[in-house]
Amino acid sequence: GIGFAATGGTAVAEIQFADYVYPAFDQIVNEAAKYRYRSGNEFNCGGLTIRMPGMAVGHGGHYHSQSPEAYFTHTPGLRVVIPRSPIQAKGLLLASIASPDPVIFIEPKILYRAAVEHVPNDYYELPLGQAEVVKKGADLTIVGWGSQIYVLEDAIRLAENRLDCTIELIDLRSLLPWDVETVEQSVRKTGRLLISHEAPKTSGFASEISATITERCFLSLEAPVQRITGLDTPFPLVFEKFYVPGVERCFLGIKKALEF
Amino acid sequence: MAARVLRHSKCARRLIHPNKSNFAAPALQIQRHQHADQNEMNETLAQFPGAKAKYTEKLEFLQPDVYNGIPIYRVMDRNGVIFDQTQDPGLSDEELLKWYKSMTMLNTMDKILYESQRQGRISFYMTNYGEEATHIGSAAALQPKDLVYGQYREAGVLMHRGFTLDEFMNQCYGNHEDGGKGKQMPVHYGCRDLSFVTISSPLATQMPQAAGSAYAFKRAQNGLVVICYFGEGAASEGDAHAAFNFAATLECPIIFFCRNNGYAISTPVQDQYRGDGIAVRGPAYGMSTIRVDGNDALAVYNATAAARDIAVKENRPVLIEAMTYRIGHHSTSDDSSAYRSVDEVRYWNQRDHPITRFYNYIQRKGIWSEEQDKAWKDDTRKQVLQAFARAEKRLKPAWSEMFTEVYDELPEDLKRQKEEMEAHVKMYKDKYPLSNYESS
Numbered sequence: 001g002i003g004f005a006a007t008g009g010t011a012v013a014e015i016q017f018a019d020y021v022y023p024a025f026d027q028i029v030n031e032a033a034k035y036r037y038r039s040g041n042e043f044n045c046g047g048l049t050i051r052m053p054g055m056a057v058g059h060g061g062h063y064h065s066q067s068p069e070a071y072f073t074h075t076p077g078l079r080v081v082i083p084r085s086p087i088q089a090k091g092l093l094l095a096s097i098a099s100p101d102p103v104i105f106i107e108p109k110i111l112y113r114a115a116v117e118h119v120p121n122d123y124y125e126l127p128l129g130q131a132e133v134v135k136k137g138a139d140l141t142i143v144g145w146g147s148q149i150y151v152l153e154d155a156i157r158l159a160e161n162r163l164d165c166t167i168e169l170i171d172l173r174s175l176l177p178w179d180v181e182t183v184e185q186s187v188r189k190t191g192r193l194l195i196s197h198e199a200p201k202t203s204g205f206a207s208e209i210s211a212t213i214t215e216r217c218f219l220s221l222e223a224p225v226q227r228i229t230g231l232d233t234p235f236p237l238v239f240e241k242f243y244v245p246g247v248e249r250c251f252l253g254i255k256k257a258l259e260f
Numbered sequence: 261m262a263a264r265v266l267r268h269s270k271c272a273r274r275l276i277h278p279n280k281s282n283f284a285a286p287a288l289q290i291q292r293h294q295h296a297d298q299n300e301m302n303e304t305l306a307q308f309p310g311a312k313a314k315y316t317e318k319l320e321f322l323q324p325d326v327y328n329g330i331p332i333y334r335v336m337d338r339n340g341v342i343f344d345q346t347q348d349p350g351l352s353d354e355e356l357l358k359w360y361k362s363m364t365m366l367n368t369m370d371k372i373l374y375e376s377q378r379q380g381r382i383s384f385y386m387t388n389y390g391e392e393a394t395h396i397g398s399a400a401a402l403q404p405k406d407l408v409y410g411q412y413r414e415a416g417v418l419m420h421r422g423f424t425l426d427e428f429m430n431q432c433y434g435n436h437e438d439g440g441k442g443k444q445m446p447v448h449y450g451c452r453d454l455s456f457v458t459i460s461s462p463l464a465t466q467m468p469q470a471a472g473s474a475y476a477f478k479r480a481q482n483g484l485v486v487i488c489y490f491g492e493g494a495a496s497e498g499d500a501h502a503a504f505n506f507a508a509t510l511e512c513p514i515i516f517f518c519r520n521n522g523y524a525i526s527t528p529v530q531d532q533y534r535g536d537g538i539a540v541r542g543p544a545y546g547m548s549t550i551r552v553d554g555n556d557a558l559a560v561y562n563a564t565a566a567a568r569d570i571a572v573k574e575n576r577p578v579l580i581e582a583m584t585y586r587i588g589h590h591s592t593s594d595d596s597s598a599y600r601s602v603d604e605v606r607y608w609n610q611r612d613h614p615i616t617r618f619y620n621y622i623q624r625k626g627i628w629s630e631e632q633d634k635a636w637k638d639d640t641r642k643q644v645l646q647a648f649a650r651a652e653k654r655l656k657p658a659w660s661e662m663f664t665e666v667y668d669e670l671p672e673d674l675k676r677q678k679e680e681m682e683a684h685v686k687m688y689k690d691k692y693p694l695s696n697y698e699s700s
Contacts, residue, residue, distance in 0.1 A: 003472025006457065007407070009479075011472070023498070030462045031469065039450045039458035040441040041665045076666050076674075100668035129671060177671035 002032050005047035005102070012097060018054035018106055019063040025071070032102045033077030046100035051093070053109035055147050055198055056244055061237035067199035072104045073176040073208065079103040079128060080176040082146045086117040091126030092173060099128055108147035131179035133186065137168035140257055141186040143195045143209060145172045148245070152196055155250035165258055175205055183209065184216050191222040192257045196245050201229040223260030228253040330539045332583055333563060334553035338612055340620025349561055353627045359400060359557060360622055361636065362420045363392040363615050368640040369425065372648060373432060377592040381652065382432045384446045388415055390555070390587030393614030394519050396420050397560025401568060402487060407477070408456045409470040409488045411463070412447055413519065421454040425644055429651030436657040436698050464494040467503030474512035478575050485571045487515045493524020495538045504545040507577035514577045515567045519554065521586035526599040542579035554582030555614040558621070585612070659685070660700040
């Protein structure tokens with residue numbers, strides 16, 4: 001893929017499961033990400049896009065459920081993109097393929113059979129590096145991506161019913177480079193931030209968002225940034241329901257942020 | 261939210277009837293309908309998809325030494341005398357002298373740059389001592405646009421293609437004229453115009469990439485090949501296996517050129533493999549393979565030219581294992597006397613040096629003399645030292661270059677980091693060696 005793209009070609013590589021991307025880690029991190037930089041722009045593999053199904057699927061266990069985005073967001077030179085729906089997936093994937101940078105495209109596999117939308121037939125791209133405010137609100141900003149957006153929607157519905165609040169939901173879409181401006185603008189308005197992802201807590205991407213927003217919006221924050229994430233364990237099979245950040249845990253996070 | 265997400269996704273479940281097999285009828289049923297003769301044949305020739313081979317009733321292992329050393333192709337002896345005149349490629353005097361001048365210029369440049377590292381003038385260097393023929397012989401057999409993927413000890417290929425002394429030095433110094441913009445360590449050369457992909461430090465990573473590029477060339481039908489250089493140590497990496505297998509199964513026009521120089525840093529070949537070197541692996545992947553005397557420039561040339569022919573005409577990979585000896589240390593970070601005898605090194609340097617052999621050959625041909633040689637060697641030294649002095653004086657690129665080309669376009673957050681850095685450097689300008697860098 002890298003070699004194909006290095007000669008100017010467009011290559012879309014598929015990893016069967018994101019859990020199996022690691023044999024390619026050296027090539028992705030040491031080679032693809034640095035191709036343009038190290039060659040003084042004489043060579044690049046921007047024509048490369050690597051797609052992989054990721055995240056929980058209900059019965060995947062250790063090796064069919066991982067969310068490896070954080071390994072890749074730590075590598076300058078890569079783009080990391082995660083769509084939440086069919087319409088988003090098509091636009092973001094086409095943009096990723098057309099992008100002059102190598103892209104890691106993680107597709108939440110549970111959505112393959114579960115998400116239905118009328119997707120336009122023609123070619124269209126959605127912008128990379130740009131988040132989308134999916135729902136406007138005034139009291140709390142929630143950031144998520146991929147399949148977790150639906151869990152967050154449910155938690156928001158619960159919270160807006162039980163607690164007197166309106167909540168703003170942002171789909172980050174691109175994790176690297178990520179749209180700091182949109183999240184910052186939102187947090188300056190709401191004063192509270194909650195981030196949720198399935199990946200384990202320590203060094204999960206929520207840490208990056210939390211640190212950056214705290215640096216930039218410290219005086220706007222009314223509560224500590226909440227991270228509702230997977231546990232710091234390998235992804236267990238029969239305990240999946242306890243492991244993933246479900247509606248109840250997200251709801252409690254919302255409550256904690258609002259009542260701080 | 262436009263997407264409608266089903267709460268409980270239903271997977272199709274296939275019911276398996278307990279008394280019926282879900283698999284296709286076994287091949288045996290089909291065979292009953294075949295002709296009697298074929299029936300008999302089928303009893304000795306297996307039908308497994310994995311291997312079309314005969315059966316045997318003898319319990320016998322294929323021993324690892326079955327090849328007993330794949331023979332080493334050579335054209336001339338150590339005195340430059342050709343064994344079989346039909347193997348002389350019959351090149352022009354001009355071409356042969358170009359080869360000699362490339363090898364010797366490389367050797368002189370190596371000596372001076374190695375010394376310069378020892379003097380603290382450049383940070384790192386790797387010499388090519390003893391392997392000059394593997395570079396020049398193979399480079400001469402390729403076309404200028406054939407894409408080269410190297411490991412790190414192929415500077416002669418670049419030199420033969422026309423990379424200038426200034427360009428080599430600029431990269432080693434990482435100054436503002438360096439094509440790589442000072443981002444990598446010395447000897448990590450790259451040149452798009454000369455079709456030489458930028459070197460990277462991780463071992464063997466270039467190998468699957470080379471196969472990918474060759475696949476692209478095949479699809480483009482551009483009549484070009486890819487050559488991929490690697491050492492016998494890198495051949496132990498997983499990426500080497502992946503490269504060989506993909507090149508073979510995707511049927512790519514690629515030459516895999518292994519420089520077997522006896523050592524992978526301090527690991528001698530005895531600890532590197534138990535089989536017959538790298539060449540024996542070629543047929544295992546379905547590749548035509550040849551082992552060649554890497555210190556014989558003419559043999560390297562012939563083998564590479566023939567390999568190129570196969571690769572480009574038949575769209576399949578070819579493996580060349582060039583046997584040679586690494587006369588120098590692995591790099592300036594290595595002192596090889598720690599793991600090999602000085603006598604061994606001296607032997608190769610004095611008794612089987614590729615430059616000496618080629619010198620003998622051209623001298624015998626009457627196209628080069630001792631006087632010419634001395635004059636030329638002095639000239640190379642002068643040229644190298646002058647280029648060196650020029651490179652040393654040039655400033656490093658502006659430090660703001662550090663932020664360029666991470667992506668095609670500078671992303672917002674990196675722009676912010678750059679601005680923060682600008683303010684910082686302005687405030688602490690006397691703490692940073694700004695005079696060594698071009699101004700931003």
